[in-house]
Amino acid sequence: MRRLEQKRTIITGAAHGIGRGLALRFAQEGAAVGVFDISAANCAQVVAEIVALGGQAISLEADLTQPAQVNGAVSRFAEHFGPPNILVNNAGVMANGPVHLTSAETFDRVIGVNLRGAFLASAAVLPYMLEARAGSIVQMASVTGMMGAQGMAAYSTAKGGLLALTRAMAIDYAPYGIRVNSVSPGTIDSPMLQAWVAAQSDPHQTRRAFDAVYPIGRIGTIDEVVSVFVFLASDEASFVTGANYVVDGGLSVKADQPQD
Template identity: 40%
Template sequence: MMKFADKKVFISGGATGIGEAAALLFAQQGAIVTIFDRDIENGERCLQRILNEGGRGIFISGNLIYPDEVEKAVEESLNAFGGIDILINNAGVESPYSVHEMPVEEWDRVMAVNLRGMYLMAKAVIPIMKKSGGGAIVNTASISGLLGWPVSAAYCVSKGGVIQLTKQMAIDYAQDNIRVNCIAPGTTLTPLIERIFQQEPEPEKAKQQISQMHPLGRFAQPEEIAQAILFLASEDASFITGAVLPVDGGYTAK
């Protein structure tokens, strides 16, 4: 049985990495998927994979730091499918700076994507969910929102904000039958992380060191994080809201 048959799922940052893996899994479970991303090439590629497997969905290009583009994308998805049952707030960026080295513009960029973008997406989608009688939101945070991580000041702060926004929204919208949860992945082998490692003087050595920091001794695959997203969005998690689920190979248990 398909757990998400005919559910309308909107995924920000759905073109690559965790978002792409989630889009494919939702589609395989019968969902109708809207992929929203500024990466047109990979967004269209992800959609084509869904369609090739017999799934349903659309790709909408846009940048979630701009309210008008968010509102336009949500409206287009609503017009196409008649509703939004599940929002996966996944888009995010990294930033390799400590506080004293970070340009103010870089701080603002990270906050605009990682935190303000989640607010804008939720602001646009929640009225639709309220009108239809409920829904589920899953935000992508990070273990960096639960603990410190070297040379990642804005990233840590933004992901900590995602966690608190999740808890606050869970309280506000419980009465509307809208559940709000977030995942906190450990290091996951997405294209973004691969690019970061390639900037190191010894990429393979850096990868080995970071992977061994996780008690399971390896990185996560995007599909493993996506499975956790699907769980929190599903009826199997019907009594879970305001939760932060680490999917981190034991990192935060140390």
């Protein structure tokens, strides 16, 4: 028995990186998948990959910062597959810099996709879930939203806001059978990270330095994050709401060793 049979799932940012991994695995677990992303070409590619695996998917090309586009994409999904019963708010953009080196435009862009985008997609999907009195929403947060992360002011703020939004939504919608949880990964071996590492002066040393920070001795894989999303989205997590699942190889519980 597949774990997401009969589930109709919208995944934002599903056309690349971790989102692509989520889309492929959710489809393999039996879900019909709406591949929601701003990149039409990448959406089409992921839909084709899912269909080639024998799964069901449609492309939902839309900009998560535009409410009319978000509502339109969710309506298209509902017309095609029926009312969504899972939403994965995965889309995100990164920006580096402390506050005094972050422009207002950059701050707005990062909040706009990571946090406001999750709010807009949730608002578009919730009427269907309220009608069905069932649903599961899983947010892609980050350990940077839980801890002080150097030079990541806008991104950390957005992810911290997402954790607060998760708690607020969990309380508001629990009486209606709708669960809302978040996942906070540490550094994940994604195409974005690989490209960044490759561009450094000593890529091997940069990669070793990343791995060394993690108590488990390495950064995480896309599959390791996706597994936790499958659990939280599925009925196996029927008593889990308002939770934040940390997937960081022990990073956030590590105390610095005293220097002798």
